[in-house]
Amino acid sequence: MLALKGHPLPLWIRDQYRGFLHHRITALVAFYFDNGLSNSSLFLCASCITGILFLLYVFLNKKYNNRRKVAIVNGKFHYEDLKKATNNFRDKLGSGGSALVFKGILDDGTAVAVKRVERLEHGNREFVAEINAIGNVDHAHLVCLRGSCCHMTEIGEAFFIVYDLFPNGSLDNWIFPKAGQNGGYLSWKQRYRVAIEVAKALGHLHHDCRQQILHLDIKPENVLLDDDFRAIVSDFGLSKLMSKDESRTHITERGTYSYKAPEWVLPHGISEKCDIFGYGKLLLDIIFGQRYVCLNKDGNDIYRRYSDGGNTRREQRTFFAFMRKKLTQNNLLYLIDRRLVADGKVDENEIRTLVYVALCCLEEDPKKRPGDMRHVVDFLEEQKIEGITRIFPRVFPYKEYENQKNVARFSREFRHKELEIATSNYCDKLGNGRSGSVFKGILNDGTLVAVKRDEPTSYGGKEFQEKISAIASIQHSHIARLRGYCSHMTESRIISLFVYDFFPNGSLDDWIFPRRGNHSTYWGLRYKIAENVAGALEYLHDQRILHLHIKPENILLDADFCAVVSDTGHSMLVGKDESRIFTTIRGTDGYMAPEGFLGDITEKCDVFSYGVLLLDMFFGKRNVCFDSNGNHSDKQHGTSQEERLKFYRYMRQEVLSKGKALELIDKRLDLVNKREARSLLETALQCVQEDPKERPDMRGVIKTLLTN
Incomplete structure (x- = not known):
């Protein structure tokens, strides 16, 4: 017998059986050709056996192909290794409706969380759903899958999923007060950040994965906190994958009662709006610091457990109406977690923003909820609540998300x-x-x-x-x-x-300044780099972005020695109606334009730095400077702005105009094109003029370089 009914065929048996099929079929084909067409009975027998074996192989391969794909997604763990890592599954971290979670230490010392799916009748479905949902997802606020394991026991198959361990546990431990405990709790700023991070995670699941992923069990227990108390959405055992062209799906009801959307009981199917509803419930938990709050029109909590029948839809509507009233009255502070109020570090505008978003997400009609969690992220980050709470309009657009x-x-x-x-x-x-x-x-x-x-x-x-x-x-x-x-x-x-x-070839300074033995003697390479950097700066300026940090260390070289401009982390954005920015910048002495020291910032600051970069490539040396008599006045730590401006004037009047460019160019260079060398030096000196108005823009620079 190849496998017990309902039990998986072990991988080593499947591999051996595949080899057996290949060997048998090959032998039968060879036998057929050796004996010729005359022996029809042998041919018929061989054909039948071959067909049966082939169909059996296809059946087995199809039956176990899905689980093989699941195992390949991430690491494949052996049961004995997990048993050893978890001390025989003794160190329990928590439990849910379908699984137990244990702490484990791998052989390399890595701390992990091992989830064991418990409900045998649903174990396979939940295991495959979780692996398929999260196996190929890579996001800062979604749990990272380390691997999985299937193991045969006496009562059936056991399923294990291995994740990174988050020692801070789950969100519920940090927002709900525990009986008899005086432990820590999340500050308001941390809670607001968690709200944004969970919204980002849901937006990614709904819109940025190959298939749309519905989580379907958003609640505090399924939001983990990393070392910095940043949110990590976990537990995809109840999730559902949908194709991008599907708007809703029909599946068995699942999730946690108090976080489930009303449409679960309707025949129209469910969509990502169920996650949005659960997210709204999560926000209320964050705000109140208490689970399942339901206030009547007088502000008294009338929550009833599910086992006692739960709160009616009418009571829920009354609660939301009460919260909406308090929002429009700007009277919410006394309702939130009292521990936060005692701290005195609560931002009332953020409270209004979070309550507003929660109420929008909890609309009974799914069509009235936000259409896209990415809109929610923008709203929370920008805090657009000012001026809208009195009229309470819909601010989340119906149209496709277009915010770049x-x-x-x-x-x-x-x-x-x-x-x-x-x-x-x-x-x-x-x-x-x-x-x-x-x-x-x-x-x-x-x-x-x-x-x-x-x-x-x-x-x-x-x-x-x-x-x-x-x-x-x-x-x-x-x-x-x-x-x-x-x-x-x-x-x-x-x-x-x-x-x-x-970039393994490093930066430009490694290849133009004589050090460590690395340098390029080919002139054409330097001229090509000058063109590459000019094209990059022209693009940035067209996007109204100023780089403000152009220097050889920030020009990287790819495998083909093409230039790649880096270090845009301190760039500045110029408004659509602005031509300049008045601010202080931190540039590098020798590359900063004179007006940069005065805080008058335009794209011509980049042009000036680019000109200095060209001089570095021309001389093959940093901080080259001549006095008015043509004598070197280089200084190890650079020269003053005044000395450099005098140097630029000398280069124009005594070098460029008298055709002496090749006398000063880097002596290590081979095959120097005289016309290109003059063009490079002339462009550099135009770019480093003291008056920004006299400098060309980058479009003009490109035209000059390409012309020559």
């Missing part, structure tokens, strides 16, 4: 712990800058990345998101692509991290 500020469409948000692991706690430093350091990292999938850490930063949450969104929306072959980002809050400051592709 949703950075999840372009790059991912990393957890700080992920980047610590990827960079081995920031040990492999690639370089330093004024604003931070860059480290080499390896992601879980083996991808090499460069992680730039800026500390400290003055960005607020909204400003950081706007900055990231602008950088993430940049799509140009000569500008480094932002893979992801992270904003890490410590006790005293906020650290901003930016994740970029890794």
Whole structure:
């Protein structure tokens, strides 16, 4: 017997049986050709046996193909290893309606959570649903799957799913007071951030995955908290996958009673609006610090347990009407978790925003709820509540989400712990800058990345998101692509991290300045790099983005030695009706335009820095400077702005105009094109003119370079 009915065929048996089929079929075919067509009985017998074996193989392969795919998605664990890691499943972390969760320590010391699906009649379905839903999802606020295991027991098959362990546990432990405990609780700022992060996770599940994923069990127990108390949505055992062209689906009712949407009992099917309803319930839990609140028209809690019949739909409507009234009266502070009020660190505008979003998500009619969780994210981040609470209009649009500020469409948000692991706690430093350091990292999938850490930063949450969104929306072959980002809050400051592709050829300074033996003697390469960087800056300026940090260290070289402009983390956005920005900037001495020191910032600041970059490539040396007599006046730590302006005038009057460019060019260069060398030097000197109005724009620079 190949397998017990209803039990999976072990992998090693299936592999051996596949080999057996291949061997038998090959032998039968060979036998047929050796004996010729005359022996019809042998041919008929061989054909029948071959057909039966082939059909049996197809049946077995189809039957177990889905589970094989599930195992391949992530790591495949052995039961004995999980048994050892969990101390024979003794260290229980928690339990739910369908599973137990145990703490485990793998052989390499990694702490994990091992989920064992308990209900045998639904175990296979929930196991496959969870693996399929989360196996290929990669998001900072969705739980990361480490692997899985199927194991045959005396009473049937047992299913195990292995996740990262989050020592801070789940949200319910940090918002609901526990009897007899005086433990910690989340501050208002932390709760508001959790609300945004769960909304981001749902938006990703609903819109950014290959298939739309409905979670269908959003509640505090299924929101984990990482080391920084950031939200991680977990438990996909009840989830449902839908194709992008489906608007609703019909499935067996599931989920937790008090978080389930009203349409579950209707015949029209369910959609992502069920998750949105559950999210609204979660927001009320966060606000009240108490589960299942239901207030009457006088503000008294009349909650009844499900076992006692639960609250009626009419009582729920009365509760929502009461909350809506208090919202329009700006009278919510006395309703929220009293522990937060005692702290005195509550933002009343954020309270109104969160209550407003909760009530919109809890509309009885699914069509009246927000149509897209990404709209909810924008609303919470921008706090648009001011001026709308009195008339209470619908602010979430029906139309398709079109806001390009949703950075999840372009790059991912990393957890700080992920980047610590990827960079081995920031040990492999690639370089330093004024604003931070860059480290080499390896992601879980083996991808090499460069992680730039800026500390400290003055960005607020909204400003950081706007900055990231602008950088993430940049799509140009000569500008480094932002893979992801992270904003890490410590006790005293906020650290901003930016994740970029890794370029093994390093930066331009390694190849033009004589050090470590690396340099390129080919002139054509430098001229091509000048064109690449000019094209990148023209693109940025067309997008109304100022780079403000152009220098050789920020020009990376790909495998073909094409230039890629990096370090856009300190770029600035120019408003549509603005031509300049008045602010202080932190540039690099020698590359900053004179007006930059005065806080008058335009795109001509980038043009000036680009001109200095061209001089670096021309001379093959940094901080070259001549006095008015043509004598070197270079200084190790750079020259003053006044000395450099005199140097630029000397180069125009005594070098360029008298055709002496090739006398001063980097002597290591081969095959120098005289016309290109003159064009490069002339362009550089135009770009570094003292008066910004006299400098060309980048479009003019490109035209000059291409003409020559």
